[in-house]
Amino acid sequence: MPGICVVATVPDAAAIPSSLELVGGARALDASHGAGVSAVLMGTGPGLREATDELHRHGVATVYRCAHPLLTSGQVDAFLLATEQVLRAATPQVVLIRADTVGRELAPRLAVRLGAALVTECVELAAENGAIVARRQTYGGRALATLVVTRRPAVLSVKPHSLEVPEPAPVPGRVEDVAVSIDADTLPARVCEVLREEAEVGLDDAQVVVSGGRGVGGPEGFALLKELAAVLGGAVGASRPPADEGWVPISWQIGQTGKTVRPALYIAVAISGATQHVAGMSGSRTIVAINRDPNAPIFSVAHLGIVGDYRAIVPPLVARIKELKGP
Amino acid sequence: MDIIVCLKQVVDPELPQTEFAIEPATGRQVREGRPLVISTYDENALEVALQLKDRGGGKVTVLTLGPQAVISDAFRLALAMGADEMVVVDDPRGPDRLGGEKAAILAAAIRRIGRFDLVLTGCESADWTERVVAPVLAEALSAACVTFVSRVEAADGTLMVRRMADEGFHRVEVRLPAVLSVASDESNRPRLPKLKDILAAKRKPVHVWPVADMPAAPGDLAAGVEVREVVIPQRTTRCEFLEGESAEQAAALAQRLRDLKLL
Numbered sequence: 001m002p003g004i005c006v007v008a009t010v011p012d013a014a015a016i017p018s019s020l021e022l023v024g025g026a027r028a029l030d031a032s033h034g035a036g037v038s039a040v041l042m043g044t045g046p047g048l049r050e051a052t053d054e055l056h057r058h059g060v061a062t063v064y065r066c067a068h069p070l071l072t073s074g075q076v077d078a079f080l081l082a083t084e085q086v087l088r089a090a091t092p093q094v095v096l097i098r099a100d101t102v103g104r105e106l107a108p109r110l111a112v113r114l115g116a117a118l119v120t121e122c123v124e125l126a127a128e129n130g131a132i133v134a135r136r137q138t139y140g141g142r143a144l145a146t147l148v149v150t151r152r153p154a155v156l157s158v159k160p161h162s163l164e165v166p167e168p169a170p171v172p173g174r175v176e177d178v179a180v181s182i183d184a185d186t187l188p189a190r191v192c193e194v195l196r197e198e199a200e201v202g203l204d205d206a207q208v209v210v211s212g213g214r215g216v217g218g219p220e221g222f223a224l225l226k227e228l229a230a231v232l233g234g235a236v237g238a239s240r241p242p243a244d245e246g247w248v249p250i251s252w253q254i255g256q257t258g259k260t261v262r263p264a265l266y267i268a269v270a271i272s273g274a275t276q277h278v279a280g281m282s283g284s285r286t287i288v289a290i291n292r293d294p295n296a297p298i299f300s301v302a303h304l305g306i307v308g309d310y311r312a313i314v315p316p317l318v319a320r321i322k323e324l325k326g327p
Numbered sequence: 328m329d330i331i332v333c334l335k336q337v338v339d340p341e342l343p344q345t346e347f348a349i350e351p352a353t354g355r356q357v358r359e360g361r362p363l364v365i366s367t368y369d370e371n372a373l374e375v376a377l378q379l380k381d382r383g384g385g386k387v388t389v390l391t392l393g394p395q396a397v398i399s400d401a402f403r404l405a406l407a408m409g410a411d412e413m414v415v416v417d418d419p420r421g422p423d424r425l426g427g428e429k430a431a432i433l434a435a436a437i438r439r440i441g442r443f444d445l446v447l448t449g450c451e452s453a454d455w456t457e458r459v460v461a462p463v464l465a466e467a468l469s470a471a472c473v474t475f476v477s478r479v480e481a482a483d484g485t486l487m488v489r490r491m492a493d494e495g496f497h498r499v500e501v502r503l504p505a506v507l508s509v510a511s512d513e514s515n516r517p518r519l520p521k522l523k524d525i526l527a528a529k530r531k532p533v534h535v536w537p538v539a540d541m542p543a544a545p546g547d548l549a550a551g552v553e554v555r556e557v558v559i560p561q562r563t564t565r566c567e568f569l570e571g572e573s574a575e576q577a578a579a580l581a582q583r584l585r586d587l588k589l590l
């Protein structure tokens with residue numbers, strides 16, 4: 001079946017909204033192709049059924065569903081086998097993959113196996129006279145490149161949180177259960193253990209993110225930021241130096257190499273605002289910067305700025321917020 | 328263990344914005360007059376390779392695809408850090424080749440180098456951040472693949488690696504041969520060479536192979552993908568500064584957050 005196929009690598013139903021970002025992109029491309037949107041849905045457990053319904057509800061006509069206990073927790077080799085098997089039979093024109101932990105390995109390897117054109121880490125997709133126009137950041141977020149993809153099939157990976165989850169648009173859906181045989185002993189790379197570093201509020205879904213940089217000075221400073229995040233009901237993030245130094249878990253890193261976040265409120269504390277950091281947070285609705293250097297580049301992306309030492313500002317800020325929120 | 332580390336030379340990615348320019352006609356970054364360095368995470372990849380060699384012996388070869396003319400101090404640094412040999416695939420277009428194209432050329436060079444147990448790359452190049460080279464190399468070389476690896480331990484014919492993941496870390500057991508891409512971590516900070524290492528580096532072998540000698544690999548992933556333009560987005564400053572003493576600034580911010588219905 002020609003058309004546009006999204007790859008949903010979901011170990012559990014909780015991950016489905018993130019795959020829906022791709023469905024929005026697929027629908028946008030499909031409007032001009034008119035060939036229908038399909039999905040490869042891979043995972044294990046009862047969440048698969050719910051995920052199938054969600055995909056149909058958002059306009060995915062055909063769901064190729066693969067259930068297997070190894071389709072879980074970063075087992076890229078297993079996802080690769082299953083996706084390859086489905087796509088060789090389904091032969092879509094365009095494959096969209098979310099560039100998350102699994103997708104960023106899956107997309108290039110799949111492209112090689114399918115002999116497909118490849119563009120990774122797209123942030124915008126559009127159709128134009130039968131070609132796909134993809135935008136991606138380059139040079140650490142300093143520039144935006146536009147690429148035109150004319151070859152088919154094409155595998156495109158999409159940077160997480162860059163496309164909106166679309167409005168529902170239910171279609172009468174079809175499910176094709178695909179039996180995949182995967183033997184754990186033959187996988188060249190096998191996940192033995194998943195070490196979770198979730199904070200109380202996860203960065204991915206947080207509406208408020210309080211993020212600290214090198215200027216925070218050490219783990220003690222982050223304790224102060226945690227207090228601020230707590231009164232705001234938000235999560236704590238960081239620029240690269242605190243993660244590299246081991247002051248905070250590496251999964252807290254925001255930016256080009258780390259996570260992309262788009263909360264309602266982002267507070268950058270003692271972060272200079274290098275483009276590689278800004279690449280991961282510039283989509284936030286309101287950006288507040290606290291920095292003692294009035295010329296720090298972070299102020300060119302911030303809406304509200306405070307020039308000063310964060311150690312003198314955060315404690316009275318926490319106190320004042322508590323007062324305003326009342327008991 | 329014999330290890331090949333792919334190093335890309337890039338314009339120093341942490342130069343101020345004023346030093347950053349794009350040639351409008353070609354979309355290429357202006358490199359002339361800018362300091363060139365080894366792409367950020369490639370140095371971490373080299374450090375991982377050197378630590379494996381320190382512990383278990385073997386040979387570390389560094390490989391780059393780029394114009395030989397400017398291959399300079401940055402790569403001498405790699406030899407001074409402890410790499411044994413260097414291979415330069417001489418290609419004026421090297422830094423601008425994208426996607427599978429660059430990976431296909433690197434794969435051909437790796438086949439010509441011959442023996443390897445492990446290939447390491449950075450997790451992303453500092454300029455194009457495509458994150459494609461390691462996975463494409465793995466496919467081309469029929470090797471195992473794990474990306475965004477921060478730690479590697481050799482264990483009896485296999486490797487145990489730590490991969491950065493959305494939810495934390497994965498511990499992954501990998502068969503050899505393997506291609507890994509490396510992310511930074513406190514355990515793989517690049518070492519600083521001593522003066523004697525810098526002198527010794529001058530005597531280490533450097534092989535220069537013209538790109539034309541690399542056999543074109545099948546399935547060129549770059550065909551059918553054109554770069555139309557590369558633009559520097561204009562940022563308009565819109566920041567409103569909250570003035571006063573610290574306590575006043577804090578109170579003003581709290582009030583603004585309340586007005587914005589963020590409290």
Ligand SMILES: Cc1cc2nc3c(=O)[nH]c(=O)nc-3n(C[C@H](O)[C@H](O)[C@H](O)COP(=O)(O)OP(=O)(O)OC[C@H]3O[C@@H](n4cnc5c(N)ncnc54)[C@H](O)[C@@H]3O)c2cc1C
Binds near residue numbers: 271
């Ligand atoms: C390929 C590549 C990928 C990268 N990926 C990422 C990424 O994913 N995420 C990321 O963040 N970076 C990334 N970087 C690094 C990036 O270029 C910057 O080096 C980094 O973001 C700087 O972090 P920082 O702002 O915390 O530190 P600095 O630039 O050192 O800034 C510290 C700031 O703190 C301020 N300050 C100091 N003390 C105080 C105080 N007491 N009160 C208030 N302010 C104070 C200073 O004025 C300064 O502005 C990447 C770089 C490369 C080359």
Ligand SMILES: Nc1ncnc2c1ncn2[C@@H]1O[C@H](COP(=O)(O)O)[C@@H](O)[C@H]1O
Binds near residue numbers: 334390433451458
């Ligand atoms: N021209 C090149 N020469 C050598 N290695 C490269 C080159 N381009 C990319 N690489 C390697 O591949 C990694 C990932 O690059 P990329 O796929 O562009 O994000 C880099 O960190 C390097 O290790």
